[in-house]
Amino acid sequence: MRWMLICAVLFLPATSHGQDIAELARRNGFKDIKLGSPVDSVKGAVFVKDMVELKEFDTKLYNVKNPAYEKIGDVNVISVQLKVYNGLIYQIIVTTPKDPRIMKGLEKSYGKATYSIRTESYYWRVPEEISLVYKGGKKDVVLTYHAYPMVKIMYGDKKKKIEEVADDF
Numbered sequence: 774m775r776w777m778l779i780c781a782v783l784f785l786p787a788t789s790h791g792q793d794i795a796e797l798a799r800r801n802g803f804k805d806i807k808l809g810s811p812v813d814s815v816k817g818a819v820f821v822k823d824m825v826e827l828k829e830f831d832t833k834l835y836n837v838k839n840p841a842y843e844k845i846g847d848v849n850v851i852s853v854q855l856k857v858y859n860g861l862i863y864q865i866i867v868t869t870p871k872d873p874r875i876m877k878g879l880e881k882s883y884g885k886a887t888y889s890i891r892t893e894s895y896y897w898r899v900p901e902e903i904s905l906v907y908k909g910g911k912k913d914v915v916l917t918y919h920a921y922p923m924v925k926i927m928y929g930d931k932k933k934k935i936e937e938v939a940d941d942f
Contacts, residue, residue, distance in 0.1 A: 793884050794884055795899070796882055797882075797897050801903060801920075802862075803842070803865045803867055804842060806842075806853070809861055809862065809863070809920050809922060811860055815839075817839030817842075818836075819836050819837070821836050821854075826858070826927075834854060834857075836853070836855075837853040839853075845878070847874070850867060851868040852866075852867075853868075858923060859926075859930075863920045866915060866918075867915070868913055868914070870912065870914070871909060871910070871913055871914050876895070892906075894908040894909075901921055902921055903919065903921065904919045904921070905917070905918050
């Protein structure tokens with residue numbers, strides 16, 4: 774009994790120190806840029822180019838120029854980009870200089886990350902909702918927020934188009 778009490782006292786602070794992955798789903802994006810929201814709702818979003826995502830979906834790329842997104846704490850933000858499908862944000866890409874405080878802050882907010890050997894990156898994932906990938910380069914860090922419901926919408930739209938073609942035969 775005494776041993777269990779000692780273990781509880783020692784490990785309770787360690788488990789309650791960081792928040793859990795549900796916080797990632799609650800925030801649903803970067804600062805006040807929310808995944809699934811209209812791109813028009815983001816102040817400072819500037820259209821860059823049309824793209825084809827996953828070799829089949831017509832999407833658009835936007836850069837965000839807004840003082841509200843220039844820093845994460847004391848760390849400067851190099852760029853914020855949005856990938857948009859049918860006017861809705863499905864991916865947010867935040868690039869910062871390489872700084873260990875970024876990873877420490879993410880782990881404090883979302884808990885310990887999972888490492889992917891294949892992509893050489895760390896990630897947090899809420900199944901069927903959102904993922905956040907941390908990929909460090911030599912000089913910078915890229916954070917990619919990805920909305921799974923938007924991908925379902927993309928594939929649903931593709932299925933509708935195929936059904937429309939099939940109905941024309």
